[in-house]
Amino acid sequence: MTTAQRNYQGRMQRVLDYVDTHLDDELDLATLSQVAAFSKFHFHRQFSATFGLSVHRYVQLARLKRASQALACGGTPSVTSIAMDAGYDAPDAFARAFRQRLAQSPSAFRKSPDWSSWLSAFGPLDNARDKAMQIIFEKNDVTILNMPDIPVAILAHRGDRAKFRESTDRFRAWCKAAGLSPETGRSSFMVFRSEREPAAPEDYSVDLCVGTDRSIGTEDAPMKAGTIPGGRCAVLRYPGNSTNLEPAALYLYREWLPQSGEEARDFPIYARRQLAPVANVRAYEVVVDLFLPLK
Incomplete structure (x- = not known):
């Protein structure tokens, strides 16, 4: 891999790391393109071409994954609170997105998580990181x-x-x-x-x-x-x-x-x-x- 390629992938990797640690922040195109130091007019296409899914989809899945883990923890946060943390304005919108992705309602997942469906649902996140990571084994x-x-x-x-x-x-x-x-x-x-x-x-x-x-x-x-x-x-x-x-x-x-x-x-x-x-x-x-x- 050339120095230019390593630099490019490093900038893209920086975006994924930023998303993972700033899920409560505004993660719009302008913000993330600045993190990568790319033009906002081209960044969405660069991201999709690199990772196989859009910026919006990646952020949505990352927040939904965190929400699913919060539900599985069995703690006190309500579904409404978890929905808001995931960036949804209303619990019903969150429930629809959750059911569509995991084939379970949030309440059903909280009671008895189907981890097989969970693994499949968030595969695109793993695939995106796999494309960005240049692993050196020792x-x-x-x-x-x-x-x-x-x-x-x-x-x-x-x-x-x-x-x-x-x-x-x-x-x-x-x-x-x-x-x-x-x-x-x-x-x-x-x-x-x-x-x-x-x-x-x-x-x-x-x-x-x-x-x-x-x-x-x-x-x-x-x-x-x-x-x-x-x-x-x-x-x-x-x-x-x-x-x-x-x-x-x-x-x-x-x-x-x-x-x-x-x-x-x-x-x-x-x-x-x-x-x-x-x-x-x-x-x-x-x-x-x-x-x-x-x-």
Whole structure:
């Protein structure tokens, strides 16, 4: 990356950091373009081109995420108060936006949060940050763990990545119906059996898995039972809920593995996503670990 590119991304990153720490302030186009030191006449297009969503949408989602966490805390603030803090003039407008995004009313979410829908709802925020972050991994970021055998239910996706969303939707729907959603404490896994972008798109191959020891029958199709085999693994934690773990995988294969003296075991690299509680509140963030099986 050139110096000019690093400078440009740094200015955009500054905007995201400013939004996160000034959610109670006026976050209009003029203010944020000044933070980035870009022309206000072009900034909205620059932001959308960089992050894949508009400035207004990013701010709205960031405030809605904070509101959802305030609801989940189970404290005393009323829904009206939380709605005002989120920038809505009336509770009904807040309720409509909340229900549209999270498929639950604010009161229902406060009583029993659906964290699976919550993860999906705020994915665009994670994706935006992922595009802005140029992550540099170091040797000390990798730990070696002895993993146990993990019984899982598997949905195998085989074919073009363009249809991968259909597989993930089926996988999430089955997990939710089976009581294996993230909020139950179950981890989900992705076993990468091909390159992220193979030469032939139809060769793309990934197993979507959820940890469970329950019996998987024919009525559960296309799910099937399986096991992620235990053993020694090099583990690299990814900072954020990224959908692109390629930079982390490249670091493990290109830099860490040749320097470590270790050899890869005959099982594909895989990722584990799980919900980790945020300290002192009833809210969660996603933790993503990448596992390279070792001999």
